[in-house]
Structures are given as C-alpha cells and as structure tokens.
Amino acid sequence: MTGMTDVPASQSGLRERKKARTRAAIRQHALRLFREQGYAATTIEQIADAAEVSPATFFRYFPTKEDVVLQDDLDIITAEALDAQPPGLSPIAAFRAASAATLASLSPEDLRRFRDTAELTATVPEVRARAIDEFVRTINQIADAIARRTGRDPGDFEVRNMAGAIIGVIMSVTTTYGGSTWTPEAMTDVAGLFARIDMALAHLEQGLPL
Amino acid sequence: MTGMTDVPASQSGLRERKKARTRAAIRQHALRLFREQGYAATTIEQIADAAEVSPATFFRYFPTKEDVVLQDDLDIITAEALDAQPPGLSPIAAFRAASAATLASLSPEDLRRFRDTAELTATVPEVRARAIDEFVRTINQIADAIARRTGRDPGDFEVRNMAGAIIGVIMSVTTTYGGSTWTPEAMTDVAGLFARIDMALAHLEQGLPL
C-alpha cells in the first residue's frame, strides 16, 4: 500500500504494471463518463469501450458497477495512521490525529478523485448504500486498532461500541455537509470536510454535550 | 400508522383491503422462500408465482427485491415513541425509553417477522447496504426529535452529531450480535438484541468510558 494512487510504484513485472494501468484507465474513464452523462445513463459497455477492454474484463477488475467509485484504500490508510500515533493519546484523540495525517498525505490528484467519488457517493443511492456498508466494515478495523492501543480484546463490547459511535458521527457529517443535505459545490474543498469531521470527533470526545 | 402489521385495520373500500392483502402475501411468501432457499437463489418469478400475482405486480408493490425485506415503519414508530417520553429525560435516556416502549408494542407475529428481516439484513450484503442507508435517513428523524425536545434547531451541528452517534452504536450492535459476526441462533430472541442496544446506549450516555 503505497498511497491512494491507482498506479503503485512500479515494483516487479510488466504484468503487474499493465494490470495497474488497466485498472486506473477503467476507473478514470468511468468517473469521467459518470460526470459527463450521469451514473445511471452510463453503461458498462461504454466504460469498457472507452478504456479499450471488453465488458467482461471490466468485471474482472471491479465486481460491480458501484465498486468503481468506492475508495478502497482510504480506511486502511487511516488504520495504519492510527497505529502510528503515540500510545499516550486517548482513542478518539488518536483517531483525530490519524485523520489529519491522512489528509496531509493526499496528493492533489488524490484530492480531486476523492472529491469526485465523494460526490457520486452522496448523490447516487446505490453507490451510497454500498459506501456506507463499507463504512460499517470499517468499524471492525477501527475497533481492532482501538483494541490494540488499549490492550483490550478486539471483540470487546465497549471497544466496538466506541468504534460504532466514531463511524456514526462521521457518517452524520459526510451525509449532511453545510447545514442541509449535500450540495456539490460545498464539497469543493476536501479540507473543509475533514475539519468538520474533526469538530464532530471533538464533540464526541467531550461526551456530546448539548 | 396502526402498527407494524401489513394489514391495517380494515378501513375503507374493498380496493384498499385487497391491496394490503396482496402486499402482505408477497412479503410473506418472499420471506418464506428466502428462508427456505436463500435470498439470491430466490427469483422474483418464484415469489410472484407463490403470491399468485404477475412479476410486474411485484414491482408495483416493491420497487426492488431488497425492499421486501426492509422494515419501513419501525423508525417512524420509535420517532413517535420518542416524542411521547417526558421532557425531563436527557435525549439518550429518552431514546432508550422509546426503544423499550417500541419493543413492548410489538405483537408475536411482528417479532417473528422482525427476526427474519433482521437476519437477512445482517446476512445478505445488498440488503444490508440498503438497510444501513435507511439507517442514515433515520438520523434526520432522530435529530428532528432531539431538536424538538431540547428546543434547538434541527440543523444544529451538535444535535445531528448526537443522532449520528446513536445510530452508530445501534449499527455496531445490530451488525455484530454476540461477540463475533452474526449467528442466526443468537438472534432467536429479539429481546436480547434490544437489551444489547440498551446497553450500548447506556455506554454512550456515560461518555464511552473504556
């Protein structure tokens, strides 16, 4: 895992490089077509044509149409960043620091892609549903990381509960940005979104006072 | 809204009664077939045949296959139950009381159907994704109810944040019941699930101490 970019630092064989390039091409053309024509109006065949592969190949790289949009590696990165924080910090404080570190590590290109996918995630119901399900899967990783840093069992009820609360407030922030529901323009700066996430976590850390 | 049952207290014309009966029949046979053969292995055609309607009619009652499983009214009920709680209670305490009241109001038949749908929700990825998306939609209703009872603005950041945290811990509990991931047997009693939800909310209320 070398970052969020689709093409990893060319490591070994030509085969892997080609694979990564194909994957990146598919995703890139897919996102472009989604932006131009809308998600539903874009067919797999069009994406495959644009990326110069067969429709069958599309599904070898992405199990479903929605998966082209999903962020795959972001949660893994924050999990790593979470482990990298000093042991003294409380779980939520460590999570806040890890988020900041993750944001800082993103390249401009990463940010652009993040913005595109975030918009699609908030806009298209099917994609949103899948993305949130991924979020829930992330609860496990967060819980594991918290368990590691507090020396408790990963299945511990309270650990899992805290992980759930963290994901919950993040979901709340990301699904309603800027007061009412999602507006694409408001999402232009990813930094603002991260700032709101940090505020939400701080609020949670203080016990959600009203 | 007369309860969770599919057939509302027969009110007006024959037309509406028939409609309600058709809807109930489709859902009932669908859940039975899902239980017997699995979700993916059951086709719309089979459900339609069993319910003695045409496949097209299925889609007139439920926009997608997943929607047969979703719980539609449960969140509305808890929202109402939330408003019914005495104003003195803190938001989370009120929510706990509302949950208990909702559980108590369910008929044995409701409980059985709830158990079936809960299992499918936790088991089948597509269904789970949809259900969680519904959960997020529920954040708004919870936030509105909290805003009403605290006299704050419904769009208030901290109010929405608390609603998110509540949904987050509930998601955490319902998606992993009994330590590790879902086991159908553990789910036999719905009461146990509600008890766990209550524990999670109590933990959240105390500020998530570890």
Added chain:
DNA sequence: ATATCTTTTGATAGTCTCTCTCTTATCCGA
C-alpha cells in the same frame, strides 16, 4: 341493474448488470 370512469393487473418485449465457460494471447521462470 347498467353504463361510465378509474385503478389495478397481466402480458410482452426489451435493456442492463453480472456470471460462466471456453478459447486465445501474453508474460514469467527455468
């Protein structure tokens, strides 16, 4: 009871996502 109007249903055809299988091409290591 009959006629008319509206709503619901069924039938049919078609699109698109996704799966499976088989064959061909390409890359890797020896």
Added chain:
DNA sequence: TCGGATAAGAGAGAGACTATCAAAAGATAT
C-alpha cells in the same frame, strides 16, 4: 526456448427492472 501460469476476449445466458398496452375489477352515478 520451452512449459506453466495468468489474464484477456467472445459468447451465451440468467435475472432484475422498465415501458407499454390491453384486459379486468372496483368505484360511482343514474
């Protein structure tokens, strides 16, 4: 350079979902 793997392509097909149109059934009025 030669087997052994792995990926890409082609094609057939299942199944979810949509659109359209005609038939059936309920509601309403005379």
